[in-house]
Amino acid sequence: MKLGKKFIAIALAGMMVVGTAAMSLADGSKVVTLGVDLSAEQKQTMLDYFGVKKDEVMLIDVSNAEERQYLEGVASEAQLGRRTISCAYVEPTSSGGINVKTANLTWVTGSMIASTLTTAGLTDANVIAAAPYAVSGTGALTGVIKAFEDASGESLDETKKELANEELVTTGDLGDEIGQDKATGIVNDVKNEVIKNGTSDTVQIADIINNVTNNYNITLTPEQIEALTSLMQKIGQQNYDYNSIKDTLKNVQYNVSENLAAAGESVDTVGIFEKIKHWFSGLFGSDTGILSQTDESALGSDAVISATQQDIENAANEALTQVNDAYNKAKDAGVFDKIKAWFENLISGL
Structure with a gap:
């Protein structure tokens, strides 16, 4: 893969310049929310993991009562629990979409959080949602939204926040049946089409759901389709600016496709050129900021870490491999000879 190595070297050199400019565009304060039921030692562990000191960020406690404000009536009592453990670290940015890293969250994933945050009305931010030990993460969204509002000084629409929490639970419940990645991909892709087309018509939504689930080789139950x-329908009735959230929705689609491919699934909703576009946009248009500053050792060797940012070199090599394969297939099929002959005939006729 010599071509790939040279390509990456050139791209990384450019990234050093562009990345520096992108970092200067980050705005807003950095805010950390801590589960109110954590011990003082556990809170310090989370600060160590985030890589911050108390006097460097705004610290806010989040309680179970605050989680219940948006989840009660949507999540089950078992999902709600009685204690708040999840923590969040949020850095508003001016571009790059929503990038999420999670640690020790078992029921929700980074891609799931990223997609639901677009429903809440977020557009650009770096987000870390984590806990000192394994938890479901049901209430993680509450802390993230609260941190974003305090960091940016922007109050998000209450209806959209409620819908984001409903989406998180809907996706998580679906994930229990078909797997987290497929559930996230289906909900994210259906939402992408609903917002893109500006529809709340149930017949059109049913068609979108059918098309998307076919892409993932999944058949939903009538109850799942209804939910x-x-x-x-409720999301379609809101006023979303598709252009401001499409990058995040596409990134989630890409990440889900990559995860499924790594697990040996044949599902692939992202084409070759879309992957190349995604890689370039991620390389030059995203400042990962706080996501690259975490101290993984603070949570111990058993911590489960995930992130929506894919490894640059692996993504580049994969895209280049697919382009080379497509080139070779076209060459073997005589496509280039046909193009050459077409141009020769065109020129001879002038």
């Missing part, structure tokens, strides 16, 4: 349709 997803109801959610999407």
Whole structure:
């Protein structure tokens, strides 16, 4: 893969210049929310993991009562629990979409959080959602949203925040049946089409759900279709700016596709050129900021870490491999000879 190595070297050199400029565009304060039921020692562990000191960030406690404000009536009592453990670290940015890193969250994933945050009305931010030990992460969204509002000084629409929490639970419940990645991909892709097309029509939504689930080789139950349709109808009635959230929705689609491929699934909703576009946009248009400053050792060797940012070199090599394969297939099929002959005929006729 000599071509790939040279390509990456050139791209990384450019990234050093562009990345520096991108970092200067980050705005807003950095805010950390801590689960109120954590011990003082556990809170310090989370600060160590985030790589910050108390006097460097705004610290806010989040309680179970605050989680219940948006989740009660949507999540089950078992999902709600009685204690708040999840923590969040949020850095508003001016571009790059929503990038998420999670640690020790078992029921929700980084891609799931990124997608639901677009429903809440976020557009650009770096987000870390984590806990000192394994938890479901059901209430993680509450801390993230609260941190974002305090960091940016922007109050998000209450209806959209409620819908984001409903989407998180809907996706998580679906994930229990078909797997987290497929559930995230289906909900994210259906939402992408609903917002892109500006529809809240149940017939159109049903068609979108059918098309998307076919892409993932999944058949939903009538109850699952009803829950997803109801959610999407409500999302479709809101006023979303598709252009401001499409990058995040596409990134989630890409990450889900990569995860499924790594697990040996044949599902692939992202084409070759879309992957190349995604890689370039991630390389030059995203400042990962706080996501690259975490101290993984603070949580111990058993911590489960995930992130929406894919490894640059692996993504580049994969895209280059697919382009080379496509080139070779076209060459073997005589496509280039046909193009050459077409141009020769065109020129001879002038």
